[in-house]
């Protein structure tokens with residue numbers, strides 16, 4: 001009798017589990033049935049936000065649902081990363097972040113998430129160069145003059161950034177470390193608002209991505225002192241690299257990746273990856289990224305494994321550099 005009861009309850013449990021399994025398999029098959037939230041870890045109007053908004057529309061078209069961008073700025077992107085790590089693993093929360101996902105580890109004593117275990121990976125997206133910019137009426141007209149101006153004025157000079165974990169902060173502090181100077185660093189919630197203040201003359205310097213800055217450099221509304229690439233950029237060929245102006249080997253190229261919380265089922269991750277690839281292969285997206293000197297990554301990098309492998313390598317690359325440069329100041 002007892003055995004029979006046990007057997008019966010065992011069969012009932014198996015049937016329930018089977019039903020649940022098939023329901024969730026069905027849910028995965030039908031996914032998405034509502035809009036998807038694309039979290040951006042910096043303020044609206046900045047470089048990460050722009051890349052996100054550019055791919056959100058074609059990704060939504062590929063998935064048959066709207067992809068809504070949500071800005072969750074603050075603490076160099078770590079507030080958004082924490083939010084995503086804690087979100088439901090149902091595929092309705094996706095996340096676009098840049099290399100701050102790799103550098104935050106070395107910048108913060110303790111993070112509430114682990115970049116290597118708290119997320120699923122959809123794929124790498126694009127690589128963006130940076131430029132060291134100055135406000136229009138800064139007396140220095142080139143890098144040599146900037147160097148002299150910095151030596152004469154030191155901490156009277158202000159440099160904007162988007163907080164620890166932001167690439168503007170990494171670039172700015174690596175620059176100060178290489179120059180052996182300490183400027184006054186001003187944090188913002190993203191380089192969108194920081195660039196607005198640079199254009200308005202409220203802050204002196206900003207190391208920013210090319211996403212928004214090229215038109216301002218071309219029409220002289222900001223001064224460009226050097227690129228963070230080892231080769232000059234086709235969109236602004238007259239701007240020398242920092243490397244060629246004496247900061248040998250100075251290179252910061254900002255890569256982006258797309259993530260979900262840990263535990264999103266593979267069939268949903270596959271759909272997200274296919275939608276990302278489709279979006280990045282759209283001619284309009286390719287043109288708009290190329291105009292901003294942004295390189296779309298190879299098909300191989302546009303994969304979960306391509307992103308995970310790169311993230312791991314970047315954590316190992318930047319940790320020692322950040323510690324050696326005494327960042328944060």
Ligand code: MLT
Pocket residue numbers: 042043046047048049098100161162165166167168169189190191192
């Ligand atoms: C932004 O989108 O505001 C930037 O990517 C912030 C930064 O990392 O500098």
